[in-house]
Amino acid sequence: xxxxxxKDIAHELNISVATVSKALxxxxxxxxxxxKAVLKMAKKMNYIPNTVAVNLRTQQTKTLGVIxxxxxxxxxxxxxxGIIKEAKKHGYLVITLQSNENYQLEKKxxxxxxxKRVDGILISLSNDTPNFDHINAILQKKIPIxxxxxxxxxxxxxKVVIDDKLAAxxxxxxxxxxxxxxxxxxxxxxxxxxxxxxxxxxxKALVDHGIPFDPKLVYICDNNxxxxxxxxxxxxxxxxxxxxxxxxxxxxVVAVGILKYLKENDIKIPEDIALFGFSNWFMSxxxxxxxxxxxxxxxxxxxxxxxxxxEEIKCINKGIPYSxxxxxxxxxxxxxxxx
Amino acid sequence: xxxxxxKDIAHELNISVATVSKALxxxxxxxxxxxKAVLKMAKKMNYIPNTVAVNLRTQQTKTLGVIxxxxxxxxxxxxxxGIIKEAKKHGYLVITLQSNENYQLEKKxxxxxxxKRVDGILISLSNDTPNFDHINAILQKKIPIxxxxxxxxxxxxxKVVIDDKLAAxxxxxxxxxxxxxxxxxxxxxxxxxxxxxxxxxxxKALVDHGIPFDPKLVYICDNNxxxxxxxxxxxxxxxxxxxxxxxxxxxxVVAVGILKYLKENDIKIPEDIALFGFSNWFMSxxxxxxxxxxxxxxxxxxxxxxxxxxEEIKCINKGIPYSxxxxxxxxxxxxxxxx
Numbered sequence: 001x002x003x004x005x006x007k008d009i010a011h012e013l014n015i016s017v018a019t020v021s022k023a024l025x026x027x028x029x030x031x032x033x034x035x036k037a038v039l040k041m042a043k044k045m046n047y048i049p050n051t052v053a054v055n056l057r058t059q060q061t062k063t064l065g066v067i068x069x070x071x072x073x074x075x076x077x078x079x080x081x082g083i084i085k086e087a088k089k090h091g092y093l094v095i096t097l098q099s100n101e102n103y104q105l106e107k108k109x110x111x112x113x114x115x116k117r118v119d120g121i122l123i124s125l126s127n128d129t130p131n132f133d134h135i136n137a138i139l140q141k142k143i144p145i146x147x148x149x150x151x152x153x154x155x156x157x158x159k160v161v162i163d164d165k166l167a168a169x170x171x172x173x174x175x176x177x178x179x180x181x182x183x184x185x186x187x188x189x190x191x192x193x194x195x196x197x198x199x200x201x202x203x204k205a206l207v208d209h210g211i212p213f214d215p216k217l218v219y220i221c222d223n224n225x226x227x228x229x230x231x232x233x234x235x236x237x238x239x240x241x242x243x244x245x246x247x248x249x250x251x252x253v254v255a256v257g258i259l260k261y262l263k264e265n266d267i268k269i270p271e272d273i274a275l276f277g278f279s280n281w282f283m284s285x286x287x288x289x290x291x292x293x294x295x296x297x298x299x300x301x302x303x304x305x306x307x308x309x310x311e312e313i314k315c316i317n318k319g320i321p322y323s324x325x326x327x328x329x330x331x332x333x334x335x336x337x338x339x
Numbered sequence: 340x341x342x343x344x345x346k347d348i349a350h351e352l353n354i355s356v357a358t359v360s361k362a363l364x365x366x367x368x369x370x371x372x373x374x375k376a377v378l379k380m381a382k383k384m385n386y387i388p389n390t391v392a393v394n395l396r397t398q399q400t401k402t403l404g405v406i407x408x409x410x411x412x413x414x415x416x417x418x419x420x421g422i423i424k425e426a427k428k429h430g431y432l433v434i435t436l437q438s439n440e441n442y443q444l445e446k447k448x449x450x451x452x453x454x455k456r457v458d459g460i461l462i463s464l465s466n467d468t469p470n471f472d473h474i475n476a477i478l479q480k481k482i483p484i485x486x487x488x489x490x491x492x493x494x495x496x497x498k499v500v501i502d503d504k505l506a507a508x509x510x511x512x513x514x515x516x517x518x519x520x521x522x523x524x525x526x527x528x529x530x531x532x533x534x535x536x537x538x539x540x541x542x543k544a545l546v547d548h549g550i551p552f553d554p555k556l557v558y559i560c561d562n563n564x565x566x567x568x569x570x571x572x573x574x575x576x577x578x579x580x581x582x583x584x585x586x587x588x589x590x591x592v593v594a595v596g597i598l599k600y601l602k603e604n605d606i607k608i609p610e611d612i613a614l615f616g617f618s619n620w621f622m623s624x625x626x627x628x629x630x631x632x633x634x635x636x637x638x639x640x641x642x643x644x645x646x647x648x649x650e651e652i653k654c655i656n657k658g659i660p661y662s663x664x665x666x667x668x669x670x671x672x673x674x675x676x677x678x
Contacts, residue, residue, distance in 0.1 A: 046476075048454055063434070063455075071423065077416045084410065084437050093434050093455060095402070098423050115387050116402075116432060227625070256625055263627070286566070286595055288602070288627045 004047040012041055060317070063093045064309065065113035067123045069101045069150070074281050075298045076124070079148065082302020083122060090310050092119070099126040107134045114138060120309040125150040127189050127222075144312040148305040150192050158312065159326045160305040164194045167294045167331040168201025171276050172248050174292075174333055176209045180246035180274055184217040186233055186258070188250040195250060198278065202248055217241070221254050230257020238265070244273060246339070252277035252284050252293055259287065259338070274339040289337035297329050304329065343386040351380055399656070402432045403648065404452035406462045408440045408489065413620050414590075414637045415463070418487065421641020422461060429649050431458070438465040446473045453477060459648040464489040466528050466561075483651040487644040489531050497651065498665045499644040503533045506633045506670040507540025508547075510615050511587050513631075513672055515548045519585035519613055523556040525572055525597070527589040534589060537617065541587055556580070560593050569596020577604070584612060585678070591616035591623050591632055598626065598677070613678040628676035636668050643668065 006024075010017045015034070023030045023038035030038075041047075064087055068076050080096065087094050095118065099106040106126050111134075113121055121138065123145060132152045139145055139157055148160040175183055185202045188195030199218070206213050219237060221229035230249065234257065237244060249255040255277035262269055269275055269289050277284060277293040284291040304327055315322040345363075349356045354373070362369045362377035369377075380386075403426055407415050419435065426433045434457065438445040445465050450473075452460055460477065462484060471491045478484055478496055487499040514522055524541045527534030542552050558576060560568035569588065573596065576583060588594040594616035601608055608614055608628050616623060616632040623630040643666055654661040 048450070070420070071410075072413070072416045072420045074411070074413075077411045080435070081409070081411045081437070084435060088436075093436070093451070095432050096419070096423060096435050097427075097432070098420070111387070112432070256622075260625055283595075283622050283626075286599055286626065 004042075004045040006047075008045060009038060009041050009047060012045070013037060060119055061117050062091055063095060063116070063118045064306070065095045065097065065109075065116065065118035065121045067097045067099055067106060067109050067113070067121070069099055069124060069126050071096065071098055074283075075149075075279050075296060078298030079124070079302035079305075082299040082304075083306045084302075086303040086306035087310075092306075092310065101126040101128060103129045110134050110138055114141070114143060118143070119313045120144040120146070122146050122148060122305050122309060124148050125152060125192065127192050127195075130191070142316060144309055144316060146305045146309040146312070148301050150194055153193060156324060158308045158324045160301050160308065160329065161326070162296060162301075162329050162331045164197035165201040165204070167278070168198040168248065169205045170201075170333055171278070171292075171294055172202050172205035173209065174335070175246045175248065175274060175276055175339060176205065176211065178274070178339065180339075181211060182217070182241070182243045183211075183246040183248060184219065184237055184241070184244050186219045186221050186230060186247060186249040186254050189220060189222045198250055217244070221250055227253050227257040227260075230254035230259075231261045232257075234258040234261035238267075246270075246274040246276070248276045248278075250278060252279045252281040252291060255291055255293075255338075256283070256287060259289075259291070270337065270339050276339050280334050284334075285336065292336045292339040293334050295332050295334060297331070300329055343381075343384040345386075348377060348380050348384060348386060351384070352376060399458055400456050401430055402434060402455070402457045403645070404434045404436065404448075404455065404457035404460045406436045406438055406445060406448050406452070406460070408438055408463060408465050410435065410437055413622075414488075414618050414635060417637030418463070418641035418644075421638040421643075422645045423641075425642040425645035426649075431645075431649065440465040440467060442468045449473050449477055453480070453482060457482070458652045459483040459485070461485050461487060461644050461648060463487050464491060464531065466531050466534075469530070481655060483648055483655060485644045485648040485651070487640050489533055492532060495663060497647045497663045499640050499647065499668065500665070501635060501640075501668050501670045503536035504540040504543070506617070507537040507587065508544045509540075509672055510617070510631075510633055511541050511544035512548065513674070514585045514587065514613060514615055514678060515544065515550065517613070517678065519678075520550060521556070521580070521582045522550075522585045522587060523558065523576055523580070523583050525558045525560050525569060525586060525588040525593050528559060528561045537589055556583070560589055566592050566596040566599075569593035569598075570600050571596075573597040573600035577606075585609075585615065586612060587615045587617075589617055591618045591620040591630060594630055594632075594677075595622070595626060598628075598630070609676070609678050615678050619673050623673075624675065631675045631678040632673050634671050634673055636670070639668055 006017050006020045010020045019030060020038050023035045066083055084094050097109040103126055106129060132155045135155050146158045151159045151161055187199045203213050219233040247258055255275050262273060267273055277291045280293040280295040284293050308325055312322055345356050345359045349359045359377050362374045405422055423433050436448040442465055471494045474494050485497045490498045490500055526538045545552050558572040562568050586597055594614050606612055616630045619632040619634040623632050647664055651661055
């Protein structure tokens with residue numbers, strides 16, 4: 001069955017297509033009796049407006065594009081939840097793409113979203129994105145972009161982040177104040193800003209508390225959120241050092257990997273080694289021992305990014321100038337049994 | 340900066356828009372030197388084809404719509420991962436909507452996707468969807484739909500599922516063969532087919548092994564995947580019954596809720612009470628004791644559903660008839676320390 005068209009309705013009522021179109025849009029030069037007849041017939045024939053055609057006229061698609069590194073990750077699925085819900089509130093649909101932490105794919109996906117004429121783009125960068133020309137190229141075309149979580153400080157656009165450096169600083173300072181002295185850091189890969197900032201926060205906390213920074217105590221977890229990275233590096237760390245008394249990790253999932261290795265080797269948490277994670281994943285409260293962590297407000301980040309993006313789209317449509325915002329969402333420490 | 344149009348290219352080269360359009364499409368009635376010149380200019384001017392306009396011609400949007408109950412759920416985020424990756428392979432984009440287990444919202448979202456002229460729809464029903472007229476209305480318009488996981492058996496369309504009843508039967512039979520006799524079931528809400536089928540598998544396993552079915556041992560977890568449902572019902576169950584020796588649950592997250600309550604009350608797992616979950620969430624191997632579970636292939640389910648949908652879209656476009664398929668993906672039991 002083909003969808004009902006304006007022509008079908010016009011044919012049934014024996015009036016012109018233009019009159020049907022005007023009646024459906026509520027124009028004042030169509031009599032109210034004609035309007036009623038058209039609406040009744042449209043309903044009867046199950047007419048649905050062709051929004052693709054509408055788009056051509058208004059130049060709007062009411063669609064937002066999102067590029068995230070991966071959807072199977074509790075934090076990003078929370079962000080997506082926030083994005084989809086906020087978009088819905090404003091009548092926007094969301095196209096979701098995954099870069100799989102791959103720069104080439106991220107570049108292609110930006111072009112694809114542009115071809116799809118999305119009204120705006122939300123992006124969290126892949127780990128191996130080395131430069132930002134692809135982002136700037138889109139911004140130059142007056143397509144608004146809001147970056148969240150994994151952002152590029154140098155790109156001029158709105159951003160929604162947490163203060164990763166401060167959050168890490170607070171977590172490591174807490175460990176030091178509890179009396180831990182040889183604190184290792186399981187960091188993310190070298191490139192992403194969040195990984196750099198969390199590392200810098202760790203190092204600053206040590207130095208500010210008079211503990212010398214030892215680069216040998218920093219282990220790299222290339223996948224950021226990989227349980228196995230935590231597990232394998234824990235093994236390596238214990239072979240190389242017998243004096244570690246605490247570990248601060250880039251994510252909770254990495255910490256859970258360490259936790260598993262320590263338990264298998266009868267190392268007591270937090271008596272022998274304390275653990276402090278990042279992101280306050282809901283499982284962190286359930287595992288034994290429960291994991292201390294930094295809260296990372298994924299849902300709020302998704303909502304806020306989308307809100308800013310839609311405001312920018314509105315400004316562009318109305319020709320009103322606007323300024324880029326950087327919104328820093330608050331975090332806090334959740335202290336549980338692992339520290 | 341406005342996007343480059345065919346008119347801009349035509350103007351630069353002082354040729355007609357029709358010639359530019361033909362050249363870009365590689366039509367044979369345009370000379371190869373003109374083609375070269377057009378392609379070079381299109382590249383120089385950073386021309387990107389307007390796919391919204393292309394859509395009007397081909398009547399295709401190369402977009403799929405997905406409606407899922409919730410994205411913040413490990414199983415559904417795995418399904419989404421499979422959907423997005425398979426869609427990408429075939430050049431399709433994915434619009435994701437969340438029904439939040441709400442029937443009214445699900446109805447609206449189906450109409451919205453139809454208005455957006457998606458080429459096909461993937462849906463997993465909400466828990467409170469009482470009838471399927473909204474699904475049938477879309478199918479009647481020749482828009483293909485593939486249902487997955489939470490399906491309606493009565494709707495005539497392709498489906499991708501697991502055999503929930505058999506999987507539950509196998510899990511409960513395993514518990515019985517291990518010697519457990521008073522086995523409770525923490526089921527999902529009354530409406531969804533998966534919840535009904537897992538319950539029926541539980542009951543059949545008891546009856547087939549000569550254990551009387553006791554409806555008082557069945558507790559309802561309305562949210563299916565809610566940790567708190569498991570925790571609170573565990574409390575209730577232990578107040579009402581002191582002879583339960585095992586619990587089979589609708590999902591792993593419910594089982595983890597029970598596990599927390601049992602541990603807080605010094606009830607040993609599996610010595611006092613064994614636990615068996617459903618979905619083999621990756622955390623199930625990490626918690627203490629590790630949780631026995633039924634594997635539920637989310638990623639494969641997403642890929643397979645998308646593959647079938649794209650095949651159906653192709654058939655519709657070519658006017659080739661096709662039959663609906665029901666694909667049952669295999670599951671297996673993963674036995675760990677909780678049973």
